[in-house]
Amino acid sequence: MTRHKFKFDFWTIVTISIAILFAVFLVYPLLALFVSSFKDPATGAVTFSNFTKFISRKYYYQGLLNSFKVTTCVTFLAILIGAPMAYIMTVFKIKCKGLVEILVIISMLSPPFIGAYSWVLLSGRSGVITKFFENTFGITTPTIYGFTGILLVLTLKLYPFIYLYVSGALKKIDASLSEAAESLGCSPVKKAVTVILPLILPTLLAGSLLVFMNALADFGTPMLIGEGYNVMPVLIYSEFISEVGGQANFAAAMATIMVIITALLFMGQKYVINKKSFTMSSLRPIQSKEIKGFKGILAHVFIYGVVLLSIIPQVTVIYTSFLNTRGSMFTSEFSLKSYRTVFKNLGNSISNTYIFGLIAIVLIILLGMFIAYISTRKRNAFTSLIDTITMFPYIIPGSVLGITLLLAFNKKPLILSGTFVIIIVAFVIRRLPYTLRSSAAILYQISPSMEEASISLGYSPVRTFFKVTAIMMLPGVMAGAILSWITVINELSASVILYTGGTRTMSVSIYTEVIRASYGTAAALSTILTVTTIISLLIFFRLSGNKEVSI
Amino acid sequence: MSVAISIENVVKRFDKLTIIPDLSIQINNGEFFTLLGPSGCGKTTLLRMIAGFNTIEGGIIKFDDSVINDIPAHKRNIGMVFQNYAIFPHLTVKENVEYGLKLRKIPKEEFNRKVKAILETVRIDDYKDRLPDKLSGGQQQRVALARAIVIHPSVLLMDEPLSNLDAKLRLEMRSAIRDIQKEVGITTVYVTHDQEEALAISDRIAVMKDGVIQQCGKPTDIYTRPANVFVSTFIGSSNLLKGRIKLDGKSKYVVFGDGYKVLMDNLTDDIKDGQNVIISIRPEEFSIKNTGIKVNVKAGTFLGRYNNYEITFEEDMVLDAQLTCELTQDLGHTADYFKKGDTIHIVPNAAKINVFTEDGEQSLIKDVKKYDQA
Numbered sequence: 001m002t003r004h005k006f007k008f009d010f011w012t013i014v015t016i017s018i019a020i021l022f023a024v025f026l027v028y029p030l031l032a033l034f035v036s037s038f039k040d041p042a043t044g045a046v047t048f049s050n051f052t053k054f055i056s057r058k059y060y061y062q063g064l065l066n067s068f069k070v071t072t073c074v075t076f077l078a079i080l081i082g083a084p085m086a087y088i089m090t091v092f093k094i095k096c097k098g099l100v101e102i103l104v105i106i107s108m109l110s111p112p113f114i115g116a117y118s119w120v121l122l123s124g125r126s127g128v129i130t131k132f133f134e135n136t137f138g139i140t141t142p143t144i145y146g147f148t149g150i151l152l153v154l155t156l157k158l159y160p161f162i163y164l165y166v167s168g169a170l171k172k173i174d175a176s177l178s179e180a181a182e183s184l185g186c187s188p189v190k191k192a193v194t195v196i197l198p199l200i201l202p203t204l205l206a207g208s209l210l211v212f213m214n215a216l217a218d219f220g221t222p223m224l225i226g227e228g229y230n231v232m233p234v235l236i237y238s239e240f241i242s243e244v245g246g247q248a249n250f251a252a253a254m255a256t257i258m259v260i261i262t263a264l265l266f267m268g269q270k271y272v273i274n275k276k277s278f279t280m281s282s283l284r285p286i287q288s289k290e291i292k293g294f295k296g297i298l299a300h301v302f303i304y305g306v307v308l309l310s311i312i313p314q315v316t317v318i319y320t321s322f323l324n325t326r327g328s329m330f331t332s333e334f335s336l337k338s339y340r341t342v343f344k345n346l347g348n349s350i351s352n353t354y355i356f357g358l359i360a361i362v363l364i365i366l367l368g369m370f371i372a373y374i375s376t377r378k379r380n381a382f383t384s385l386i387d388t389i390t391m392f393p394y395i396i397p398g399s400v401l402g403i404t405l406l407l408a409f410n411k412k413p414l415i416l417s418g419t420f421v422i423i424i425v426a427f428v429i430r431r432l433p434y435t436l437r438s439s440a441a442i443l444y445q446i447s448p449s450m451e452e453a454s455i456s457l458g459y460s461p462v463r464t465f466f467k468v469t470a471i472m473m474l475p476g477v478m479a480g481a482i483l484s485w486i487t488v489i490n491e492l493s494a495s496v497i498l499y500t501g502g503t504r505t506m507s508v509s510i511y512t513e514v515i516r517a518s519y520g521t522a523a524a525l526s527t528i529l530t531v532t533t534i535i536s537l538l539i540f541f542r543l544s545g546n547k548e549v550s551i
Numbered sequence: 552m553s554v555a556i557s558i559e560n561v562v563k564r565f566d567k568l569t570i571i572p573d574l575s576i577q578i579n580n581g582e583f584f585t586l587l588g589p590s591g592c593g594k595t596t597l598l599r600m601i602a603g604f605n606t607i608e609g610g611i612i613k614f615d616d617s618v619i620n621d622i623p624a625h626k627r628n629i630g631m632v633f634q635n636y637a638i639f640p641h642l643t644v645k646e647n648v649e650y651g652l653k654l655r656k657i658p659k660e661e662f663n664r665k666v667k668a669i670l671e672t673v674r675i676d677d678y679k680d681r682l683p684d685k686l687s688g689g690q691q692q693r694v695a696l697a698r699a700i701v702i703h704p705s706v707l708l709m710d711e712p713l714s715n716l717d718a719k720l721r722l723e724m725r726s727a728i729r730d731i732q733k734e735v736g737i738t739t740v741y742v743t744h745d746q747e748e749a750l751a752i753s754d755r756i757a758v759m760k761d762g763v764i765q766q767c768g769k770p771t772d773i774y775t776r777p778a779n780v781f782v783s784t785f786i787g788s789s790n791l792l793k794g795r796i797k798l799d800g801k802s803k804y805v806v807f808g809d810g811y812k813v814l815m816d817n818l819t820d821d822i823k824d825g826q827n828v829i830i831s832i833r834p835e836e837f838s839i840k841n842t843g844i845k846v847n848v849k850a851g852t853f854l855g856r857y858n859n860y861e862i863t864f865e866e867d868m869v870l871d872a873q874l875t876c877e878l879t880q881d882l883g884h885t886a887d888y889f890k891k892g893d894t895i896h897i898v899p900n901a902a903k904i905n906v907f908t909e910d911g912e913q914s915l916i917k918d919v920k921k922y923d924q925a
Contacts, residue, residue: 447635453633459654464625
């Protein structure tokens, strides 16, 4: 009998190639980071001094405390906004529901630093709102910089996660459960608390952890609006950028601390999802009811208010992009000056975004399909390991990934720093999971007997993959790929560390223009980015056939 | 094109778990052969070993004289029909049928002729340009059948192909499959857990349990002369009663718990006087008489053509494993219904009843074959 015969077939080659790619571009850089965090900057000896320095100086550990403070507040606010919103939208008929959902998703997928920067435009020191209150009422509005600003921007950016998670869970609750509670004499409030809340609690928890991790890792927002309110990603960035070499070990140590914290959160989230969630499938989802009178007005005001607040940054940015500028100030007449400047001086950042993005997305699609296939259909210890490694980007904040890649590839044998390759690597690693998860999800729905049917008809397993499996996977793959694409072109925290003059992308340019107080060009670039995002989203909705985004 | 299949001492293990310990069968060329058994008995596992989707841990499988153990699935030239049809949703009906044929280098004319012929044979010609999601379950299964047969496979393998259809369609497709198989004349291995389906469709049936063949033979033999107690209860229903052999000169009797005895002329020769046996009697093998075994009617169900009664015996006559006993009253010639609480007398039909050894493993009826090569 020929058992355990090692066959060098197509999938073995694919598996090994992917393993090598991940080993080189993810595992090795991460290990290098951890190792360097234990190195003395001067002597290179193994030391804990980087960590003790972090714990002993208030300036540094305060950053971590600040991070936790702002992140915890953001998470609570996001729950307070997102969960009731999901409940109201599911249970009651809200006018223009479709539009509301699209706006929520747009505000979620647009980069948070655009939010930060447009809130600066609105209520910063010389912002429209600030000036209005000062000139009309003589009131000084509370400052938007620092803790408040970060809280505002991140909450408005992240509550959609809670909203989408909870709406998803509510859709799976069968109406009969709710009716059963009513028939047993439950009041509506008691029903919501004793029946619905326990059922969605695991989802709510998972969503909250996701919000927490996102808020913790976000770099652009605190950088633009924080103004001295230091949080971890900003600290890591500034330590690393200020004196590369000298402080790299210390930055690495801080990055290590970050990764450990996010890894714990991630495992917590996995645990909640796996162990605590209920399997529900509703034959008859809850039907939304008319809501009238005072309650109806209240519900609409709440929903529209939240959506309006979260969409204001986009509107502001688009509006101001068409205004004439004088220095860093906008004047009142309309003009395309900002766009002309952008195309003249920053044209390459636009083309870079699309070219790098397209290359990255092609790689993401290929890798996503292959990894999804080997980890679902060719399940063994090795492919499971690859599957686990692809989860790493969830726990590595973008700025940390940027630093690890730079540290690993700025020396021989593989010098990639300053090239477009390293940017694409960062894009692929960070945004692969969306495509991978959606590819795996659709693969689980495709019965293996489809492939067996093809094989029984004489097609080899490899030809079967390309003629049947790949084609059937395509809708799921594309849905994920568009999410990957949207998040690739909006990527800032890794590329801001990796870019050089020739490889800057739109989001990097927006960031640098804002830092230079060149608000007009930043607005024009942001508009181009936002429009690209919206068009991509519309394609996504068309492809996936519904208005749902699963993150 | 069609082949005979020899399965010789085949073993299947998943990790440490042995699914099939040692199994041998011969399937004749052109035969409609059914693997029947409860879920988990290994019937699908065996089918997938023939198909090449499961590895073979021991023994050999041959198509005619060539061993296929190491031939990958896509080179075995098999046609397979799946429980969930596995129709490619992105291809039309015609494209689905053409899919396998495209690989085989066939002149265009012959190609078209073959496709047309099979579409007509399975009667899906009218839908040939539709996408599968526009078809009913029965139509999809016809497409699957056409797709598998058109490539002229050496064997046709069917894995519970009717279990996703509703009762009426199941009957219709059952005879369609049977007719098409006979028309094409292809060796077919059919897996099902539905005994009625197996009886109706097969040339031969192998009844499996725990990876072991319990009996292999023609449908009528399997039903009327089961080789052991498992088969007698799995195929149809049987009342299992405790009994004893009594030899009186040349006459052989089986004696029931209450002393009632039946003269038997088809018992094997090696039985001994006083030997304990299991008597297996199907509900329709009793007749209701004025004398005989006394039973009480516990419940009656009127089923139109006949009445089905749940009965209890007065004495301790029933095997412990038997929970309820059943009696069928043919209503063709009587309108005397019994009701709950009635006491009646029944007489078993000596020519039909089966007698097994006390452990239930072996039939004591003459010429009952555990394995019939037909």
